[in-house]
Amino acid sequence: xxxxxxxxxxxxxxxxxxxxxxxxxxxxxxxxxxxxxxxxxxxxxxxxxxxxxxxxxxxxxxxxxxxxxxxxxxxxxxxxxxxxxxxxxxxxxxxxxxxxxxxxxxxxxxxxxxxxxxxxxxxxxxxxxxxxxxxxxxxxxxxxxxxxxxxxxxxxxxxxxxxxxxxxxxxxxxxxxxxxxxxxxxxxxxxxxxxxxxxxxxxxxxxxxxxxxxxxxxxxxxxxxxxxxxxxxxxxxxxxxxxxxxxxxxxxxx
Amino acid sequence: xxxxxxxxxxxxxxxxxxxxxxxxxxxxxxxxxxxxxxxxxxxxxxxxxxxxxxxxxxxxxxxxxxxxxxxxxxxxxxxxxxxxxxxxxxxxxxxxxxxxxxxxxxxxxxxxxxxxxxxxxxxxxxxxxxxxxxxxxxxxxxxxxxxxxxxxxxxxxxxxxxxxxxxxxxxxxxxxxxxxxxxxxxxxxxxxxxxxxxxxxxxxxxxxxxxxxxxxxxxxxxxxxxxxxxxxxxxxxxxxxxxxxxxxxxxxxxxxxxxxxxxxxxxxxxxxxxxxxxxxxxxxxxxxxxxxxxxxxxxxxxxxxxxxxxxxxxxxxxxxxxxxxxxxxxxxxxxxxxxxxxxxxxxxxxxxxxxxxxxxxxxxxxxxxxxxxxxxxxxxxxxxxxxxxxxxxxxxxxxxxxxxxxxxxxxxxxxxxxxxxxxxxxxxxxxxxxxxxxxxxxxxxxxxxxxxxxxxxxxxxxxxxxxxxxxxxxxxxxxxxxxxxxxxxxxxxxxxxxxxxxxxxxxxxxxxxxxxxxxxxxxxxxxxxxxxxxxxxxxxxxxxxxxxxxxxxxxxxxxxxxxxxxxxxxxxxxxxxxxxxxxxxxxxxxxxxxxxxxxxxxxxxxxxxxxxxxxxxxxxxxxxxxxxxxxxxxxxx
Numbered sequence: 001x002x003x004x005x006x007x008x009x010x011x012x013x014x015x016x017x018x019x020x021x022x023x024x025x026x027x028x029x030x031x032x033x034x035x036x037x038x039x040x041x042x043x044x045x046x047x048x049x050x051x052x053x054x055x056x057x058x059x060x061x062x063x064x065x066x067x068x069x070x071x072x073x074x075x076x077x078x079x080x081x082x083x084x085x086x087x088x089x090x091x092x093x094x095x096x097x098x099x100x101x102x103x104x105x106x107x108x109x110x111x112x113x114x115x116x117x118x119x120x121x122x123x124x125x126x127x128x129x130x131x132x133x134x135x136x137x138x139x140x141x142x143x144x145x146x147x148x149x150x151x152x153x154x155x156x157x158x159x160x161x162x163x164x165x166x167x168x169x170x171x172x173x174x175x176x177x178x179x180x181x182x183x184x185x186x187x188x189x190x191x192x193x194x195x196x197x198x199x200x201x202x203x204x205x206x207x208x209x210x211x212x213x214x215x216x217x218x219x220x221x222x223x224x225x226x227x228x229x230x231x232x233x234x235x236x237x238x239x240x241x242x243x244x245x246x247x248x249x250x251x252x253x254x
Numbered sequence: 255x256x257x258x259x260x261x262x263x264x265x266x267x268x269x270x271x272x273x274x275x276x277x278x279x280x281x282x283x284x285x286x287x288x289x290x291x292x293x294x295x296x297x298x299x300x301x302x303x304x305x306x307x308x309x310x311x312x313x314x315x316x317x318x319x320x321x322x323x324x325x326x327x328x329x330x331x332x333x334x335x336x337x338x339x340x341x342x343x344x345x346x347x348x349x350x351x352x353x354x355x356x357x358x359x360x361x362x363x364x365x366x367x368x369x370x371x372x373x374x375x376x377x378x379x380x381x382x383x384x385x386x387x388x389x390x391x392x393x394x395x396x397x398x399x400x401x402x403x404x405x406x407x408x409x410x411x412x413x414x415x416x417x418x419x420x421x422x423x424x425x426x427x428x429x430x431x432x433x434x435x436x437x438x439x440x441x442x443x444x445x446x447x448x449x450x451x452x453x454x455x456x457x458x459x460x461x462x463x464x465x466x467x468x469x470x471x472x473x474x475x476x477x478x479x480x481x482x483x484x485x486x487x488x489x490x491x492x493x494x495x496x497x498x499x500x501x502x503x504x505x506x507x508x509x510x511x512x513x514x515x516x517x518x519x520x521x522x523x524x525x526x527x528x529x530x531x532x533x534x535x536x537x538x539x540x541x542x543x544x545x546x547x548x549x550x551x552x553x554x555x556x557x558x559x560x561x562x563x564x565x566x567x568x569x570x571x572x573x574x575x576x577x578x579x580x581x582x583x584x585x586x587x588x589x590x591x592x593x594x595x596x597x598x599x600x601x602x603x604x605x606x607x608x609x610x611x612x613x614x615x616x617x618x619x620x621x622x623x624x625x626x627x628x629x630x631x632x633x634x635x636x637x638x639x640x641x642x643x644x645x646x647x648x649x650x651x652x653x654x655x656x657x658x659x660x661x662x663x664x665x666x667x668x669x670x671x672x673x674x675x676x677x678x679x680x681x682x683x684x685x686x687x688x689x690x691x692x693x694x695x696x697x698x699x700x701x702x703x704x705x706x707x708x709x710x711x712x713x714x715x716x717x718x719x720x721x722x723x724x725x726x727x728x729x730x731x732x733x734x735x736x737x738x739x740x741x742x743x744x745x746x747x748x749x750x751x752x753x754x755x756x757x758x759x760x761x762x763x764x765x766x767x768x769x770x771x772x773x774x775x776x777x778x779x780x781x782x783x784x785x786x787x788x789x790x791x792x793x794x795x796x797x798x799x800x801x802x803x804x805x806x807x808x809x810x811x812x813x814x815x816x817x818x819x820x821x822x823x824x825x826x827x828x829x830x831x832x833x834x835x836x837x838x839x840x841x842x843x844x845x846x847x848x849x850x851x852x853x854x855x856x857x858x859x860x861x862x863x864x865x866x867x868x869x870x871x872x873x874x875x876x877x878x879x880x881x882x883x884x885x886x887x888x889x890x891x
Contacts, residue, residue: 004669029775030708041704048702052695059661059691066668067684071675072605077830079861080606080671090610093662094655101651101698108702109644115704160637165477166570168635168711172777175708181571181637182476182564189571189637208711208779210470212477213397216782 013061020053034173034199037115041175044111122155129167129180132214143238148222151231155196168209200226262320274314278307298482299555305486312451320353321444343844355439364421368414371453375409387797389787399783400468407471412495413453419591420502422734423530429835432515434845437508448498455491459484475562475573479554489552496545503537517853524857529594532618536583544580578629586625592730596683602831603680607858609666617656624653634706650701678752679737689725714774720767740824744840747817755810762803832867
């Protein structure tokens with residue numbers, strides 16, 4: 001492969017990677033951040049974007065260079081160089097991607113542990129999905145509502161319940177999603193997760209698992225209060241959990 | 255008239271269909287009458303008097319059209335009619351509508367049938383995009399919309415992408431390995447005829463009470479176990495498509511293992527053969543899982559078993575495990591044959607040996623093994639055992655390594671090459687590398703659990719699947735169709751129309767599926783008929799691009815039909831390729847070879863002086879290079 005401008009190709013790859021990375025890091029792809037998990041996940045996404053830009057250009061630069069440089073002249077019926085392979089190159093492009101993806105896996109694992117870490121004093125809430133509405137019970141406060149209210153900077157420990165089919169809990173600004181699965185108490189369903197909202201305001205809970213005719217409109221308001229006092233005031237205005245209501249399968253994780 | 259009803263064919267097929275359906279209907283009614291039940295059970299999930307005939311009717315059709323005649327005679331010990339090969343080869347177009355045992359006829363039957371379903375599924379996509387062009391409900395209500403995306407995906411996956419690869423390989427693979435036909439020609443015919451039944455069942459669901467199945471192509475329980483009658487048609491359609499797949503895969507395995515021409519060692523097999531070997535290994539072991547799980551859903555619906563009924567101790571999440579244990583390997587079932595096509599096209603049009611051929615073959619096998627170990631990455635937020643997530647993430651990301659090997663090896667093949675861009679097949683192959691790289695990148699992102707938690711079940715996933723399935727698989731399908739069109743028809747397609755189709759498809763694909771990434775990350779869930787107004791502009795752009803993408807496929811259809819009839823003669827080897835299928839006439843003679851060729855070298859020995867892949871009958875002594883045919887290489891330059 002004499003005459004291959006390796007340095008210039010490498011430079012082009014790096015320059016294009018830098019430009020693409022910078023451009024791709026400008027938009028807030030995932031939108032507003034409103035939980036402690038959001039910043040972690042978005043940072044992971046940024047790392048993935050930079051590495052992806054590199055992977056993209058390390059494929060595209062050689063591809064377009066080859067098409068530019070070795071395009072057959074009109075009327076040229078000859079063959080290319082009979083090169084069958086290059087063991088060193090093949091080892092390189094096996095090992096380097098392995099290292100990259102294992103690095104991404106390791107970092108993802110760290111982020112996963114971070115966003116799933118429990119904090120003391122979390123507020124337990126049971127979220128119940130039912131065609132086509134959400135309901136929320138606050139076992140500690142003995143209150144039930146059809147809006148999700150939480151407190152800024154206070155972790156909530158959510159337990160998912162489904163009464164009919166699968167539903168899925170998603171607040172995009174929190175970056176957190178989990179399916180609600182119908183099941184008997186104690187079934188091997190991982191039904192609880194934690195999230196710590198860190199921005200007061202109003203958001204929307206979106207059902208993201210196809211659940212039938214009303215799936216499109218199955219949403220619920222989410223309110224993050226600035227203070228615990230505001231939250232308590234709202235709690236005091238809600239109805240208590242009806243005593244005759246069958247406890248949704250399984251008691252909330254405590 | 256009696257002879258029409260006693261000899262194989264459409265009349266007997268229709269007649270036996272009616273007998274089969276009538277038998278099924280009568281059986282249900284009789285059993286219910288004996289049991290003292292209402293004759294007609296019309297719970298939405300029930301309708302046994304329709305579900306059972308939907309099984310027995312198609313089986314009757316298969317018997318009637320003649321798929322089993324030889325076997326039945328054999329089983330009964332009756333004297334078999336000596337095979338005069340009357341059902342081999344096609345003399346007129348009518349022969350394509352009969353049970354035929356010729357792999358070339360079956361290949362074309364497969365391709366034409368699957369493209370019919372491609373256009374049907376595409377039409378459903380156009381309706382969906384029309385509804386989604388603006389926020390609000392304009393054209394279809396949410397119930398119909400759920401049916402549209404479910405049937406769109408079922409048609410595209412089960413009766414287009416998976417079987418069209420089987421069709422291309424059916425035509426090309428026996429020629430490539432120097433075999434006169436597939437190992438089991440009658441089984442091959444049966445495999446094909448089960449396919450239109452699967453597609454017909456999917457489409458028929460539009461005409462039953464409750465409308466088309468609408469629980470998504472994933473058919474998650476318990477939405478699917480409680481869905482109206484149409485869902486049973488999905489359950490059954492998958493059985494026919496799956497049985498067709500498994501039978502074909504067995505056929506490919508036996509053909510590849512036992513019928514290669516003398517001298518074709520495994521390291522001399524073209525990569526398309528390697529790819530279909532790998533794919534078939536996936537199909538035979540994975541497909542029974544989806545067949546099983548769809549039967550479990552059907553039994554829950556009709557027989558009141560409780561596989562997935564949580565209230566009666568069923569386990570809802572196990573549906574997803576079994577489903578994805580097939581459906582993730584299925585992603586590679588839909589991609590590996592495409593990898594094979596790309597290797598053939600790039601090597602031929604770059605006039606170079608495939609770079610790192612052995613590692614390319616081993617990468618395919620690596621993907622086969624890894625792809626059985628990643629299924630639960632579809633379930634990171636499903637509430638499954640949490641300890642299963644991280645191992646599945648690691649295997650998921652590792653599968654990028656053999657995939658990367660393939661991409662880099664194609665790049666290596668292009669270096670120091672003589673790249674010809676005249677063929678539309680080559681354009682699609684190069685564009686495939688670009689789009690599939692993007693699909694691979696978004697796949698790695700989806701494999702990272704924290705990112706997946708956010709974008710799971712959003713338009714980001716829709717974008718990813720279409721980048722790998724449309725920008726990936728379908729691009730390779732187009733590359734394959736254009737590449738072997740001259741071999742299959744003996745005629746050349748119009749490269750100018752091919753280029754219009756290519757550029758329109760490329761622009762349409764990017765315009766449609768790139769913005770889907772963005773709106774998904776921003777918060778638009780998938781499988782919704784309506785969405786927040788903030789996504790309106792992007793959705794309008796997606797719809798316009800999708801219409802371009804849809805319209806330009808009509809150019810392809812026109813090009814194929816007109817060129818098949820009127821295209822200039824192609825000659826045996828318009829691309830000057832080395833593999834065996836190009837060393838016989840176009841289309842090849844019945845039984846392919848007068849004498850089985852002898853393989854003496856690798857399949858891609860471009861530029862190696864004096865190297866040959868195979869020596870054909872009659873050219874034993876003089877190893878003279880055949881006169882390269884110029885016909886149809888493209889527009890005059």
